[in-house]
Amino acid sequence: MRWGEYPLKGPQVLPPIPVDLTSEVLSTSAAVPYIFGRLQSEVAALARLGIGRPTLEKAAAAAALNGTSVEQELLAGTFLQEAPYYGAIARELRLPFTDTIRDGGMVDLAGLDSQLLRPTTARVQHPLHLPLTLIAPEIGRLQEVHDLLDRHPSLRRSLMVTTPSAIRAATWRAGADRRVRESVGKLFESQPQLSARVVFHGRQGFYAGIGLCLLVGCLASGSTTQDLLHVLLSTVYLATLLLRAHAVVQRRRRRPRAPATPGGPCPVYTVMVAVYHEAEVARQLVATLKRLDWPASRLDIKFVCEADDVATIAALRAETLGPQFEIVEVPPMHPRTKPKALSYALAGARGQYVAVYDAEDRPHPQQLREAYAKFSCASSDIACLQAPLVIGNGGESWISALFALEYSALFRALLPMLARHRMPLPLGGTSNHFRTDILRSSGGWDPFNVTEDADLGMRLYRLGYRSDVIERQTIEDAPTTIGVWSRQRTRWFKGWLLTWLVLMRAPRSLCREMGFKAFCVFQLLIGGMLLSSLAHPLVMFFLLHSIATMLEAPTESVSLFDSAMFVVDSINILGSYAIFLLLGTAAMIAPEKKRIGRRWLAVPLYWMMVSVAAWRAVIELRTNPFHWHKTPHRASNPSP
DSSP, X not given: OOTTOOOSSOSOOOOOOOOOOSHHHHHHOTTHHHHHHHHHHHHHHHHHTTOOHHHHHHHHHHHHHHTOOHHHHHHHSSSOOHHHHHHHHHHHHTOOBOSOOOTTOBOOOTTTTHHHHSOOEEEEOOSSSOXXXXXXXXXXXXXXXXXXXXXXXXXXXXXXXXXXHHHHHHHHHHTHHXXXXXXXXXXHHHOGGGOOSSSSOTTHHHHHHHHHHHHHHHHHSOHHHHHHHHHHHHHHHHHHHHHHHHHHHHTXXXXXXXXXXXXXXXXXXXXXXXXXXXXXXXXXXXXXXXXXXXXXXXXXXXXXXXXXXXXXXXXXHTSOOXXXXXXXXXXXXXXXXXXXXXXXXXXXXXXXXXXXXXXTOEEOTTHHHHHHHHHHHSOTTEEEEEOOEEESOTTSOHHXXXXXXXXXXXXXXXXXXXXXXXXXXXXXXXXXXEEHHHHHHTXXXXXXXXXXXXXXXXXXXXXXXXXXXXXXOEEEOXXXXXXXXXXXXXXXXXXXXXXXXXXXTSHHHHHHHHOHHHHHHHIIIIIIHHHHHHHHHXXXXXXXXXXXXXXXXXXXXXXXXXXXXXXXXXXXXXXXXHHHHHXXXXXXXXHHHHHHTTGGGGHHHHHHHHHHHHHHHHHHHHHOTTOOOOOOOOOSSOOO
């Protein structure tokens, strides 16, 4: 087991609460206000289906604890299988039963997606028979259905019992084409100013061309224009450096204690994982999500797969998936991006909150608990919580070691500092926890932005919402080879460029919506980071040129300007390396630092690689703006 991995045992399970289902014992039970009125009739109906007393006692105890129904607990746990249970309901109602709905039988009508949230009814067409209404009745309404059939016996010819899973699966298939079109086009059609579908909006392409010509002209012209370029780049570089230096100072402040988990029943929590060509990590992923400390009856876990990714879908189906798991197949349509897949699956999210993970992630088992606790005590404008990402394979190569430093600086120092000052957060692409209603009303993820996380974080802020951070981490693995790292980093820079272009379509409006201070922070976080990465080789050249000039010239002939720029360039280059190391190591614990070792000496080479990736992203922004460079993943340890 690697450093930081969680034990294979699941979260602590409370022993069953001894609940006597007779009215005499219920009348003296402490649980009577919750159990007696609501659960007694349900338990009686379930007992008529032949479910044994011990099973009902355990399910009733869990229902009282989780604020659910006995039926939900029976189907969510290991007590019952869905198909036999609804088959028993069909026999009780003297109706036919099926656990499958044929393709093409359901028509995509208005309001169809409501059956993804609460699958109870489906209207099915058949070429040889009259239309059928398929029902998955809840046990609490079984008597109503009985009475209806007694009053109208002719309804038996057009009714059939099925399972909620069958209705949900048929609903996904029936609305697939319409839903995927909406996933691709909804944000662009409803709020085009927020979509990256048009890369250069208005005059942005014209200004970009002018900027490129000026850059080439400055480099090719005399010393005066080169000096102006030198001052401009060095000033932006220094401002970006000072923001990170402030995070180093802020890191020493004592962080507030994590809020206590609120009492009472847990809400439904949706967990979405976009998986593409991830068959190798399927077993680890399923095992990791099973360890989440949240009642299974209140979990809605969705593996969002491309429909033509047969290998990954087969690998997931080969695992033992409980009722809380669902495989969502996204029809192929360009762009083939993670945000498009997540937007498609959002239509079926049943939770009050949505968490997003990547396939290789190993979130802390209690991360959902902490996020829920923080949401519960936070103001209503907190739309998202970001969990820290910790690199678990920092000792494998010098690339993964420096990646670990980078993530430590970002997620455990810079983002917490920004959150404390109520500034916009460029979210990470995983371990985000959202309020579902705000996520939907804000437009969800932009399918045309290849860093949908940073884009969404900035969009939420400009719409009047904020993001915050939590402490329980998610462990993931960093790339270990230059090729994989370069493709991933190129995609990131391309997405940050898209994000900056989208937000800067109307700078005045953006400044008014964000506020001047947040607007400046955004420019440093996204624009400054992009410019400093692109300009790093040039600033390095300026520094080396200044050193060579000062060594050749007599001391008294060195101008004040040359001396000042030499000092600024030295601070920029050496300071950026120092801040990178200080900010990264300050947030690490001893085992992490030990795994880094002396690999930090490769920081100058790493920064040059960052610059190469940034320039490659600029080229791809023109040639292939929406291409998603897929990062391959492998299991972090042997599957249990």
